[in-house]
Amino acid sequence: MSEMASEPLGREERTPVSSSPRRPKNYLNTSYTARSWLLTTDHKRIGILYMIAITFFFAVGGIAATTMRLELLTPYGDLVxxxxxxxxxxxxxxxxxxxxxIPSIPTTLGNFLIPLMIGAEDLAFPRLNLASWYVFMVGGFVTMAAVIFGGVDTGWTFYTPYSSVYSNTAVALVIVGIVISGFSSIFTGINFIVTIHKMRAPGMTWFRMPLFVWSHYATSLIxxxxxxxxALVLxxxxxERVFGVGIFDPSLGGDPLLFQHLFWFYSHPAVYIMILPGMGVTSEIVAAFARRRVFGYTFVAFASLAIAILGFLVWGHHMFVSGQSIYAGMxxxxxxxxxxxxSAVKVFNWTATMYKGDIHFDTPMLYALGFIGLFTVGGLTxxxxxxxxxxxxxxxSYFVVxxxxxxxxxxxxxxxxxGIHYWWPKISGRLYSAWWGRFSAILIFAGFNLTFFPQFIVGYLGMPRRYYAYAPEFQVYNVLSSAGASILALGYxxxxxxxxxxxxxxxxxxDNPWEATGLEWQTSSPPPTENFLEPPIVTHDAYERPSATISSSTGGQP
Amino acid sequence: MHNNYPSVRTYFLVFGALLLLLIATVGAHFVALGPFQPVVSLGIALLKALLIILFFMHVKASSGLVKLFAAAGFLWLLIFFLLTFGDFATRYWVPTLNQ
Amino acid sequence: MIHLPGLNQASTAAGQVDLLFLVLLGISSFFVLLVSGLLIYFGVKYRHGSSADRSNPPATNNFLEIGWTVALLVIGLPVFVWAASMYFHDEVPPNNVLVINVLGKQWMWEVVHDNGRREINEIHLPVNYPVKLHMISQDVIHSLWIPDFRVKQDVLPGRYTTLWFEATETGEFPLRCAEYCGTQHSGMTGTVFVMEQADYQAWLENAAQGTSLAAQGEQLFSRLGCAACHKLNEQEDGRGPLLLGLYGRTVLLEDGTTITADADYIRRSIVDPQAQIVAGYEPIMPTFANQVDEQDLLALISYIQSLANEDGANQGK
Amino acid sequence: MTQTTTQPATPAWPTEDEKLAREREVNALGMWVFLASEIMLFGGLFLVYFVYRFRYPAAFAEGSSELNMWLGALNTAVLLTSSLTMALAVHQARGSSRKTAVLFMLLTMALGLLFLAIKGYEYWQDYQEGLVPGLNFTYSGAEQQAVALFLVLYFVMTALHALHLSIGIVMVGVAIVWGQIRPFAHDPAEPVEMIGLYWHFIDIVWVFLFPVLYLLR
Incomplete structure (x- = not known):
């Protein structure tokens, strides 16, 4: 079990940074050895380790997706x-x-920013944080091993009795991989909950915390x-596969619907694990680039908690036609x-934040506006x-896809x-080309819509999910979707x-390229290993714009 | 948080109560309680669990936050039980709408 | 009813589902346009450098927050009630319904009509007459989806599930498997032939090979030696429960619970007899799980249902 | 939500003992959040068990009668005693003498190992009687399938519990060794307290497992 015992917090005393012409000492250039990276307990470095890992996995998943889209160009199974x-x-x-x-925003931006945003030196359990990365990597390698040893053909939903009895692929191995990586989620969750409760800077009350931290608190609950x-159901x-006993196998007395209940009890809250951090990032970006406080701060904060809690009550909507009882369906x-x-309350509040704002259309803002638009369509469907x-x-059907x-x-x-584009200056201490940023944001937005909007139509017309050969009359929609997928791939x-x-x-x-509020912008870019050189004190609300930095525009804030 | 930990005497008292409850639950097994059988056995188990949580795990002397976290796990479990059993209990009910 | 291109409304339920779709589409388009419109409007009006009035921007407005939350509830819940009532209606078949047995197995549909007529990946059925598909799977979970009828129901192994509809147009409509069931999941498709009543009867009669399902059940009943314990008339008392008039009746079990003798009960009594011992009988019936397959079970159940008919004490199939 | 007064205190790093007090609270909170996830893990298993018990009441009662109730009761007593010794170990580690704390921790480990031994013997007995589905299952009574399902759930639940108990025993061992090597860590009782919470949780799981699996009518 991961060691929970404390390690003495002896840190060398904070000496004011010598003003050498070269960049001042920060968490990146303190040391470049592999050991300093692979054995780090610095939440910022662990965030970057995660960022590298999930970029690799995003590439693997993306290659699988593009191959599928190429296959679906024709109604017959000819490519694969x-x-x-x-x-x-x-x-x-x-x-x-x-x-x-699931790891994308919490383990990269969450790990990097939560201590900075609440004025702490690090997360509550730094070594547990590193353990979560290692567990994630071991789970990832075992899963990739299963992929290489012939792959798995049960779908990510593992519905029994196909996954437990009829599939003859490396299901047991991939289950081990996923269960191991599940510990990484639990460790990250523990770290965030305890840090947010106990390690806030003096003066940082719950309602002075940035909404990014609120959304990660809700995510950690899930x-x-x-x-x-x-982990249990897998x-x-x-x-059942190894011992041939019938927990979910109807021919041996089990009930496949019980598997679906257990699986979706996790998997629906899991989609809220994916979206809540995204909402947190959007709240920060919209507030920063509209140079305004988020409209209805408390409603947006409690909306995150409401989503986390209600998210646990709704899993049965995946089983309306599965033979579940009619009454449970209702x-x-x-x-x-x-x-x-x-979710709708949040969208309205983001929109209201733009009212009377001083809006700068930098790259992060384009992504946030894209988020609000597409999330409204996604949520309403x-x-x-x-x-x-x-x-x-x-x-x-493809409507659900x-x-x-x-x-x-x-x-x-x-x-x-x-989020990556918004906090990139803070993470790397460098600025990226604004033009390329905006161009890729628009390209991704266009490619995305061309890929997935036709799927609503073809799904309603009757094309089921997971078909590699489909009825010829659906080809035009699939060609559009595949075209969009190639643009999207380029955009990424x-x-x-x-x-x-x-x-x-x-x-x-x-230090503060976007004139944003928040403690993370009051320290240097990239921040020192101990995050703050002088102890942070919070005196005003999360998004209060100190009058000192009146933006150069004509209509300044009071 | 640490000054009001239970004394050694309390520990032995709680331990005694736990053993008595163990004997009670085994005894209840031999008494033909019919439909109340699960209610009694789970009730005693719940009581034993509460004793352990409150005294051995010092939740009684801990901050409100720890109490909240201790309760949260069981609360979520209740949600899981209620909604899943909602399906299994009503699965074969057929509404007499059309007949 | 407004007609969506590429998908015809060939069942009583189709029109309602399409109407629900259009209402939902309307509500969603309103909100998408509202949100994106406001985003664009505010974006342009309050862009950096514009000389719009930015004095005292509101931090919050409880009235507005409560207002749009209640508005969402007022718009959302009626849609839920309407969709739920349609679902409620679609799940419960009317009484006078034509039953067709469907057997899903890895990667094909086997359809068995009551008169014993069998088809692969094709279902012939009459128009303007309620039809109930009585379905079970032989291996994994499949799902019968007829897009033109807007109906879908998972087909589970080990348990009968039903799907009913009333076709309103004649013609050929595709049917597809919707739940992933293995390698040829995408090949598990077929066609529903909706025919006029007369044509359907003619089709059913002229190509009827051999005996009806119930008759096949009777042959199996004697071949498997069921008659040794289960007598068919009240006089003799066999070691097994009396099957005459059993279908649809409520049965008192050994452990005091009662259960209605539907298809599931009969199927489980054959495959796993120990699970439900009728009150007053010994648990001596061996399992027939390895001697009968799903088709034989359908035949036996159909035969036991026919026993009930002669007795006249049966409330619907 | 204890919060300092909102007027800005003079900015200063937290003092050493402020950090120590927060340290203890942070560890207890972290362990309780972890135990919440463990509650969901075992809770899900209990749900699977209760759903099938709801469906096959007679077979589960039959399966339960096959188990040796007295070994189960003895094991419960052993585990309750180990909870007592663990609590006393924490008490001593907090209090004066570390020596008696180590003694109680050794006693707890011994009781844990005794529990595993009894459990192992019980598994061996079940194997002899041919009650292990998948390996050696010769049960021929009524409702063979459902009884097999009960026994599968029995083995999965008790094996998962035994696994957690073994981890607990190892952690107590590590805490003892760690206590000797670095006795002057600024808060020696902290690890003992954490392992105590974990140990009591494992005891609570067994407190529910025993009546649910063994005392079924």
Whole structure:
């Protein structure tokens, strides 16, 4: 079990930084040895380790997705066989869900920024944080090993009895990989909850915290309370495969619907793990680039908590046609309508924040506006599939595929990229090319819509999910979608290029390039290892704009 | 947080109570309680769990936050039980709408 | 009813679902346009360098927050109630319904009509007549989806699930498997042929090979030796419960619970007899799980249902 | 939400003992959040058990009667005693003498190992009687399938519990060794307290497992 015992907090006393012409000492240039990176307990370095890891996994999942889109150009299975296609969409699902989306914002931006935003030196359990990275990497390697040893063809949902009895692929191995990486979620959740409760700077009350921290607090509740149930149900499927006993196998007395209950009890809150951090990033970006306080701060903060809690009550909407009881279906349907309310409240509050703002259309703002637009479409189509009789028609069709991609890709990935672009100066101390940033944001927005909007239509017209050969009349929509996918793929490669380029020859970033509020902007870019040179004191609300930095525009803030 | 930890005497008292409850739950097994059988056995188990949480785990002497976190786990479990059993209990109810 | 291109409304439910779709589309378009419109308007009006009035921007407005939350509830819940009532109606078949048995197995649909007629990946059925598909899977979970009828129902192994609709247009409509079921999941498709009543009867009669499902059940009943314990008339008391008039009746079990003798009960009594011992009988019936497959079970159940008919004490199939 | 007064205190780094007090609270909170995730893990397993018990009441009662109730009761007593010794170990570690704390921790480890031994013997007995589905299952009574399902759940639940108990025993061992090597760590009782919380949790899981699995009618 990870060691929870404390390690003495002996830190060398803080000497004022000597003003050498070269960059002052910060967390990046303190030491360059591999050991200093691989054994670091600095939350900032662990955030970067995670960023490198999930970029790799995003590439793997992306390659699987592009191959699928190429295959779907024609109605017949000519590029890859049925076997390979089933393995492709399973790899795409598993890698993207557990090794990119769930860790994306919490473990990179969350790890990096939460201590900075609440004025702490580090997370509550630095060594547990490093352990979470190692557990994530071990889980990732085991899963990639399963992919290389022939892959898995059960889909990321592992529905029994196919996954436990009929599939003859490396299911047990991939289950081990996912369960191991599940510990990484639990460790991150523990770290964030305790840090946010106990390590805030003096004066930083709950309602002076940035909304980014609120959304990560809500996310951590889900990370801690839902992940164990996933580990349990996957272990039970593994036991059923290895010992041939019938926990979920109907021919031996089990009930496949019980598997679905356990699986979706985790997997629906998991989609809120993916979206809540994205909402936190958007709140920060909109507030910063509209040079205004977030409208209805307390409502947005409590909306995060409401989403986390209500998110645990709605999993049955995945099982409307699965043979679940009609009455349970109705209960889950009404609860699914209720869980949409906090999300809508957030969208309205972001929009209201723009009112009377001083809006700068830098790259992060484009990503945030894209997030709000696409998340509104994604969220509202969620109401479509929460309506019982409509879901009977579109369940397991491309309509549902389009819905959750609007949330996962249209919202979470856009927020992740927006966050990377917003805090890049703070993370790397460098500025990237504004033109390329805006160009790639618009390219991604266009490519995304061309990829996934046709899928709403073709899903409603009757194309089921996970088909590698489909009826010829659906080809035009699939060709559009595949065209969009190629633009999207290009759009994702661009930021990788110009951001890495900026590391070497980007201009040096000032401490607060975007005139933003928040403690992380009051320390240097990149920040010193101990985050703050003089102890941070919080005296005003989260987004209060100190009158000293009246922006140069004519209408200054009071 | 550490000054009002229970005394050694309290520990032994709690331990005694736990053993008595163990005997009670085993005894209840032999009494034909019919439908109340699960209620009694789970009730005693809950009581034993509460004793351990409050005294051995010092939750009684801990801050409100620790009490909240201790309760949160069980509360979420309740949500899970209620909604899942909602499905299993009503799965074969057929509404007599059309007949 | 407004007609969506590429998908015809070929069942009573289709029109309602399309209407619900359009209402949801309307509400969603309103909000998407509202939000994106405001974003663009504010973006342009309050862009950096513009000389708009930015004095005392509101920090919050509780009235507005409560207002739009209540507005969302007022708009959302009626949609839920409407969709739920449609679902409620679509799940419960009317009484006079034509039952067709559907057997899902890895990567094809086997359809068995009551008169014993069998089809692969095709279902012939009459128009303007309620049809109930009585479905079970032989291996993994499949899901029968007929897009033109807007109906879908998972087909589970080990348990019967039903799907009912009333076709309103004749013609050929695709049916597809919607729940991932393995390698050829995308090949598990077929066609529904909706025919006029007369054509349907003619089709059913002229190509009827051999005996009806119930008759096949009767042959199995004697071949497997069920008659040794289960007598067919009240006089003889066999070691097994009387099956005459059983279907649809509530049965008192050994552990005091009662259960209605529907298809699931009969199927489980054959495959796993120890699970439900009828009150007053010994648990001596061996399992027939490895001697009968799903088709034989359908035949036996159909036969036991026919026993009930002669007795006349049966409330609907 | 204890919060300092909002007027700005003079900016200063937290003093050493401020940091120590926060340290202790942080560790206790962290362990409780971890235990919440463990509650969901075992809770999910109990849900699977109760769903199938709701569906096969007679078979589960039959399966439960196959188990040796007295060994289960003995094990419960052993684990309750180990909870007592663990609590006393924490008490001593907090209080004066570290020596008696180590003694109680050794006693706790011994009781843990005794529990595992009894459990192992019980598993061996079940194996002899052919009650282990998947390995050696010769049960031929009524409702064979459902009884097999009960026994599968019995083995999964008790094995998961035994795994957690073994981790607990190892951690107590590590704490003892660690206490000897670096006795002057600024807060020696801290690790003992954390492992105590974990140990009591494992005891609580067994407190529920025993009646649910063994005392079923």
């Amino acid at each position: 066989g049925a076997e390979t296609y089933n393995k492709l969409f399973t790899i795409h699902g598993i890698i993207m869900v557990w090794f990119f989306l 990370l801690v309370l839902a992940t164990p149930v996933l 272990v039970l499927v593994g036991i 209960v889950f349907s009404v609860l699914s309508f209720l869980v949409a309310i906090p 969620g109401l479509f599939v929460a309506s019982l009789s409509f879901d009977v028609h579109v369940h397991d 389009a819905h959750f991609h609007y949330i996962m890709v249209g919202s979470t990935v856009l927020a992740y990229l927006g 490669v661009l930021p990788l290029v110009y951001l890495l380029y900026s590391l070497q020859n980007g201009r040096l970033a000032p």
